Amino acid sequence: MHRFCRAAAILLLACLAAAAEPADWIIRARYVLTMNPQRRIIENGAVAIGGDSILAVGAAAEIANRYTAQHTLDRPDALIMPGMIDTHTHAAMSLFRAMADDKRLQDWLSNYIFPAESKNVNPDFVKWGTELACLEMSLAGITTYTDMYYFEDTVAAATKRAGLRGVLGQSVIGFPAPDYKTWKEAIAGAERYIRNYKSDPLIVPAVAPHAIYTTPDEALVAAHRLAIKYHVPLLIHLSETKKEVDDAVAKRHVTPPEALANLGVLDGRVVAAHCVWLNERDIQILKNHSTGVAHCPSSNMKLASGIAPVTAMLQEGLNVGLGNDGFAGGNDTADLMSEMNIAAKLQKVARMDPEVLPAEQVVEMATIRGARVLGLDKEIGSLEAGKRADLITLSLTPPNAIPIYNVYSQVAYASRAADVQDVFVNGRLIVSNRRMLTLNQQEIYAHIRAWQSRIEATLAQTAH
Ligand SMILES: [Zn+2]
Numbered sequence: 001m002h003r004f005c006r007a008a009a010i011l012l013l014a015c016l017a018a019a020a021e022p023a024d025w026i027i028r029a030r031y032v033l034t035m036n037p038q039r040r041i042i043e044n045g046a047v048a049i050g051g052d053s054i055l056a057v058g059a060a061a062e063i064a065n066r067y068t069a070q071h072t073l074d075r076p077d078a079l080i081m082p083g084m085i086d087t088h089t090h091a092a093m094s095l096f097r098a099m100a101d102d103k104r105l106q107d108w109l110s111n112y113i114f115p116a117e118s119k120n121v122n123p124d125f126v127k128w129g130t131e132l133a134c135l136e137m138s139l140a141g142i143t144t145y146t147d148m149y150y151f152e153d154t155v156a157a158a159t160k161r162a163g164l165r166g167v168l169g170q171s172v173i174g175f176p177a178p179d180y181k182t183w184k185e186a187i188a189g190a191e192r193y194i195r196n197y198k199s200d201p202l203i204v205p206a207v208a209p210h211a212i213y214t215t216p217d218e219a220l221v222a223a224h225r226l227a228i229k230y231h232v233p234l235l236i237h238l239s240e241t242k243k244e245v246d247d248a249v250a251k252r253h254v255t256p257p258e259a260l261a262n263l264g265v266l267d268g269r270v271v272a273a274h275c276v277w278l279n280e281r282d283i284q285i286l287k288n289h290s291t292g293v294a295h296c297p298s299s300n301m302k303l304a305s306g307i308a309p310v311t312a313m314l315q316e317g318l319n320v321g322l323g324n325d326g327f328a329g330g331n332d333t334a335d336l337m338s339e340m341n342i343a344a345k346l347q348k349v350a351r352m353d354p355e356v357l358p359a360e361q362v363v364e365m366a367t368i369r370g371a372r373v374l375g376l377d378k379e380i381g382s383l384e385a386g387k388r389a390d391l392i393t394l395s396l397t398p399p400n401a402i403p404i405y406n407v408y409s410q411v412a413y414a415s416r417a418a419d420v421q422d423v424f425v426n427g428r429l430i431v432s433n434r435r436m437l438t439l440n441q442q443e444i445y446a447h448i449r450a451w452q453s454r455i456e457a458t459l460a461q462t463a464h
Pocket of ligand 1: 088089325
């Protein structure tokens with residue numbers, strides 16, 4: 001009897017040793033594009049998720065042996081890649097999509113957007129505009145986005161409802177805005193908002209002075225102080241147009257990056273959107289201050305702002321990510337697959353050199369480099385054990401995905417946002433087989449239609 005008990009105990013221990021570890025999800029696919037430091041691509045690979053994190057990434061057979069999952073997702077005709085990271089946009093402006101186009105930036109801002117915003121933007125506008133944008137971004141495989149707008153606590157609430165990750169900046173601007181009448185009130189509001197969301201698992205609160213030509217120096221300094229106090233990002237438009245640079249040189253005798261540096265407002269917390277008109281010295285200034293850059297090629301093309309010196313910035317080792325700068329005027333959609341494609345081709349034609357900004361590098365910009373721009377590269381941007389489980393599956397069944405010779409080239413040049421099939425953010429499935437699980441599409445569309453009528457009525461008043 002005693003011997004039997006000992007044998008049973010040994011058998012039990014052996015069984016426990018062989019028992020697979022628990023996981024919430026195992027996702028299998030034809031390829032896993034990890035974007036890890038070795039840039040490993042695994043054929044017939046899998047990702048195991050536990051809670052909000054990636055437990056392991058490896059060959060499908062190895063993951064199957066090691067883990068027992070509550071849910072499995074088999075996508076033999078898809079690739080798994082990190083969720084894409086948008087480093088600059090304005091989500092609620094989806095309500096102004098394709099409303100006033102083919103204008104110069106100053107004309108578009110002063111005569112269309114700022115008046116339309118002053119008459120319409122309130123928390124309800126921001127709520128439904130952001131939900132529409134979150135729906136569009138999720139279906140396009142964007143799992144983290146960076147926002148600059150008004151009523152940012154409402155943006156944060158909508159983003160959480162969608163289940164997306166957001167670096168969301170409360171705007172600070174030098175004239176009466178829809179949410180705060182003065183920049184001092186905006187700074188106080190930004191501080192309250194940052195405190196509310198400081199420990200949120202999905203939201204990184206930020207402060208967002210609009211630009212050096214719209215925000216007084218005192219407000220820029222106050223915004224930066226807030227960023228330091230709470231260790232949060234500072235989001236700003238920088239050197240977007242030639243006019244912005246010419247005006248800064250005329251008024252301040254320095255370029256916009258020099259102006260920020262002189263004010264003590266430039267550091268690694270800053271995410272500078274556009275950076276189209278930089279000279280070599282500006283690039284060195286951004287490099288020396290470890291400032292991240294959000295490159296928005298569609299917006300820069302549509303507003304004829306110019307072509308950002310992305311190749312030179314990357315050669316200098318700057319962190320440059322991609323931004324949609326949506327959803328109105330600058331760009332009208334949330335599609336980082338198309339931004340990758342455009343960014344690569346724009347650099348090639350600007351330099352008359354097809355070797356610059358190759359496919360792998362532009363995929364980096366949409367993933368791990370974008371994470372570095374936002375200071376989130378320890379948590380997101382690649383598929384590695386211990387990181388947050390933000391990942392997408394990309395269908396390889398459409399004709400534009402056949403055949404595949406090079407996975408990076410496929411993603412950068414041939415795949416489309418509509419090929420995104422499933423989306424996980426923080427371990428949660430939010431898009432399943434192209435269906436949004438967290439937001440109610442019919443309800444959003446009904447509110448957007450109602451808002452369109454109101455916006456059209458205010459535009460008619462402006463025209464009279
Ligand atoms: Zn912008």
